[in-house]
Amino acid sequence: MAGKIANIIVAGLGGQGVLKASDIISEAVFLAGFDIKKSEVHGMSQRGGSVCSDIRYGEAVFSPMVPEGEADYLVVLSEDQVENNRHQLREGGVLITPSMIDENKLTNKKSLNVALLGVLSRNMDIDRSFWLDSIRANLPEKIHEVNFQAFEIGRSIGN
């Protein structure tokens, strides 16, 4: 297989912005010029149930699904969804959870997903400008500023 593939899983509950977060990651990676595949299952899962989305990128990606136990990064948007997703993470993989963010610092609590992407972005070699372009492309203009702030809050945390 050509080159190394980076595997990311975003998990949470329907309505939290799991799919939106994974769209933002995917587009940032896409803009950076990588091959990328993103996979998700939605439908009934939109109604408050567990939702999970896979993103894989590198030189050439085949399967759109992260093989079990091979996620390099696991971003969980809801603390109660950490345990049932932990098995996805490879040994030494990075777990990113809401507990890393001081929610009081967020102007809008709905931007928690983007704040966690800020944390994730510290770990990934994707230029900051691609992240901002992707946030711009995936969210309505009136909430750009709030989400840029959230992204920076996450990005300043490090890991």
Add this chain to the structure above:
Amino acid sequence: MKITERMLLSGNEAVALAAHNAGVALGTGYPGTPSTEILETFADLGGHAQWSPNEKTALEVGLGSAFGGGRTLVTMKHVGLNVAADPLFTAAYTGVSGALIIVSADDPGMASSQNEQDNRHYAQAACLPMLEPSDSQEAFDFMAAAIEISEQWRIPVLLRMTTRICHSKTIVKPRPLPPPSPASFQCDIQGRVMIPAYARIAHKKLRQKIKKIAAWNETSGLNKIVEGDQALGIISSGVSVVHAREAAPEASLLKLGMTHPLPLESIRCFAEKMDRCLVIEEGDPYLVDAIRAAGISVEGKDDMYRFGELNVNRVRRIVKGDVSQETPPPKGKPPQLCLGCPHRSVFEILRKLDCIVAGDIGCYTLGVLPPFEAMDSCVCMGASIGVGLGLRRVLPGEQARRVVSIIGDSTFVHSGVTGLIEMVYNPPATGHVVIIVDNGTTAMTGLQEHPATGRTLDHQPTGKVVLEDLARSIGVPNVHVIDPSKNQDQFEKILRESLQKEELTLLIARRPCILAAKKIREYEKAAEIAECECCAEMEE
């Protein structure tokens, strides 16, 4: 959607873009996960797309369009093809003048479906060509190829996708496609009027045609070989191809793009060169059975891998011949009816009155889960009314009087209407009670319009089916419309009385879906403004 040279698209978006680039004249369908976004995206791109009451109607409209020489796209989920199966089999006989592409979006693993059905069998049963893309680029390319095949051979073509193709985003480099010929009617009575005398001829012609397509498919370019070791050869199609490439990168791979009719000579030639030849396919043993029936010796997967989706881990296990028990993933949180959902109070009352509830397909099916547990059956779109009537027929009086059928507004229009007619025609001795939970949208698939909302796919006002008027006109004696959240006591009282009455009753529990209410108000307001402007112009 902004069309650029390199795009990140879902399989559904890629099909829509190809349809747009090919000048498809009409897209029809019924919303069903995972197929829904194809028509929505096609409409966004400026194509003419419309929701039909159900898949059978969608295919019939599509067939007419293709009879007229138009390029036509009809979309549905796998179970929708069951509904459309009646016209499908005869459409294979009649053929088309333009192009007719029917998308079947299968749901292996049942992310949001009532069964796990492998629609590759339909291609074989109806004798139609079928293409299976394995990523979004191929969804684009195969949609284009399907149009070419349909026009060249004058035959409907099935484009079979699965959840992971429909909803995965991968990179697409779109291209312009050759434009369509103008639509025009050409009379062909023998070819399109399927009375037995003409249908017998048509069946023979169809079998000859599919034989020719099979020969053409040997060199069609739709099937590709990825060179590798001869120790292991893998034959695969659809999303299984990419899992297989990753799980066994050293293996030789025959990737089948057109999986009906199969290029059996190419398969034979490939298999003979391999020390071990393994078929990797999701769902039923469709390929392996067909290949073995042709006398080619190949290895298939164990029956345990027939259930659910494949993934890289499972393909690795199949390659190893590992049939040890798989570790089930930890359980997530199940979905539930939204807080504030108007269906909640209906289910609370049904449970309180200890009703026997024949249920149906939609997000209200979640009424089966705690805390309601108020649903006793769920089979297919529209089945609630028929099943309820059947229960009423055989149960002893006391139990029969507890039976209620519950169905959503979109589901009712899809295939509940005939159930209601059956109820009027063959009323059980104890009468019957049907509840339409009318939330003014097709909520389950993401808030699509339907004929009883009075708005088209792109939310513009159009003719509206008024459910209560329809019920009264077909002869339902008792019809009530109630807001179940606002008037919970009244709803309970009417339901209680209806159950004791031994007459036929339709209760319409009407209140907009909380996820849709805001948008519905916006559409209504826009329609009012448009109407006022229209009046003003007339006055001028």
